[in-house]
Amino acid sequence: AQSVSQHNHHVILSEAASLELGCNYSYGGTVNLFWYVQYPGQHLQLLLKYFSGDPLVKGIKGFEAEFIKSKFSFNLRKPSVQWSDTAEYFCAVNFKAAGNKLTFGGGTRVLVKP
């Protein structure tokens, strides 16, 4: 079965530090890739998505992600975090051969200290 892994469950860092969250998925043919963020008390919001084309994708709030097909990875990055980036981040994959559902990673809770 297809699966998605996020390596870090919790990340704590200070403002202005750089952030990188790992996401790997199992082989499953053609994929669409997503990063969602959930701020405390709010709904899942899309940060960015990759369908095809340039493997470096820019999203909202200064986030970007790089699709490395050979590594089955889609890591999320932000050069300089702010306190307001405190949230839970979810990597999600649509394995197109398996239909239109999303398969989620376990999420990474990020705490940015002011």
Add this chain to the structure above:
Amino acid sequence: EPEVTQTPSHQVTQMGQEVILRCVPISNHLYFYWYRQILGQKVEFLVSFYNNEISEKSEIFDDQFSVERPDGSNFTLKIRSTKLEDSAMYFCASSLWTGGTEAFFGQGTRLTVV
């Protein structure tokens, strides 16, 4: 900005009781989904719905579960006889097309079965 709304935000029910979780998807979307997240676990796909019928469902979505779009705006998830293990956060989502476009998520309904 259009959003997916879910009601109630929190529901407590006794084991064996029926519950209905309600969702209002974004009005021009065509695909509707339910996901759930048991505390400490991954967000899991339950079911997708298109053109007034289930298009895909997971192993979790057994005979105890049903979905309906009763009036062209609401999208409901019914659990006929709740079990303790049904306690989870239930997320509704909608998308304009299939997995190649982003899904917009509601804030979730926290279901607690006692």
